[in-house]
Amino acid sequence: MEEHIRQELLAKTKQALDADDWNAVEYLWRPWIEQGDTEAEYQLAYHYLWCTPCEDDATRERMEALLSDAAAKDHPDAIWFLATHRTPQVAKREFEQTLLRAGQLGSANAQRALGVMYATGDWSGPKDLAEAARWYRLAAGKGHAESQYDLGFMLLLGEGEPKNIEEGLMWLERAGGLGEHKAFRLLVDCYENGYCDVPVNAGKAALWRSRLEQYERLHPPNPSRRYSIEGAVGESSLDCLWGIEGVIGFAFVAGDNQFSVSYEPALITPAHLDEKIQAAVRSALPAD
Template structure:
């Protein structure tokens, strides 16, 4: 009887795999068919003289990852279409579909910012953010933190939700990391960005509330921010929640949460999915991994396993040696 049940189970699993394979093939065919249909429709609109169709065709290729084809399409209309010029600026700067040419990328962004055409108006915030990034990185233009800040302030536009939310969040990061720090400004900009939907800033706000940075300490507000950000995929927030649970001796919760966060092994992929900075994702995973190692080492909230603890300590160090060094120092002084 047991053997027969196992046989039926294997048969069902085989049928499921076949079904999934057919479904996957169907989805691929459907996508390919839709893409071809869209391409044909845009080609027809181009033939009929629709100027917008040229850009849409390039954008179709861009979103498919066909950067070389997108580049060719945008090149045809860059002198009359600011959206195409903007995309070319991004592609030159990042080397998408063409050789990296940050100077050319900067040139296109400057043209958009300095244009008096109403058709360029909706692109100015994004262009200012990108140009600020270029100045901050010193890539394609001489490094200038002051010019980067000026451009990001333009892009952020006093917290305007229609402006660059990325610039608002970036200003929050800037003011919390420069020397000297200006945590009140950092809090202001993270608040603006969070209110406009920034997942990155929501996590940072939670940490600032938790430790009273730039604002009076407010544990309730901190947990609201951290929990919501964590649920939305902010790994930095997840790491700080693990620390919060551990320090309050909620070891079972800390261990369970830490294990889940520590399983994240692709920081770059998470950065693409969440649009959060890789460095802060790495910090979040490193924190969680460190605390998971401590739970394993001392049998806190889980079964003790010192051999596994050593492995997780090593992983944490590889992810962010500085944050692990700080945590070890805190542990040695009895603060953890």
């Protein structure tokens, strides 16, 4: 399938999904699937399994079969999707090998995940910033905005690769152009305050501050609580937090022994959240 046809089909798919018309989505991709097009198999399955409530068991089974067929034909994103979303729990090493295969075949999503693994060391292998930068660069080159942000930030800091302010800003501005809100904030810090030795530039600072303020008006932040814990804590050890109703995200905020938890106040109070966090993560204490 040629890229311009794929883009046209994706645009029409979005319109059909916005209209809640799954039959129209199937109508778009089915002729290509009947021709044995692996990309069409993946796209139809992905859009049902990720973009709809999956309420029809028969359709879900058909889409899962399509996804498995695409993965068996070495479609990189089908392999990535099966590894990260739809397969039963497998051994960590097997998961990592599957993710590596998807990344080597060209999945930007898998390449991004591999970059995170090497950047944090939160996997069975070593922490390796040079490898993290290499995987981020592969995904960034495919237009993956989060990877463009991560690569740009690493280049500003000189992590994984020699410090390169010009290239770092180039990747950050590309990420910002794709709507990556973390890039808005970092670019404001760079151009307003000279962060990471970036020359102050009032015009660019005003541009990215405008983008940041627009984003914050449209996406007001959820409240969060900060917690401290004895010893180091890895991201995998916090996965249990997803089981707490009302928790919508978490992040490390100070080294390896503090983390913050974002929550939906309509679903859980701060006091109840503290109780749940302390029950889920041993030695966690509120740090706010």
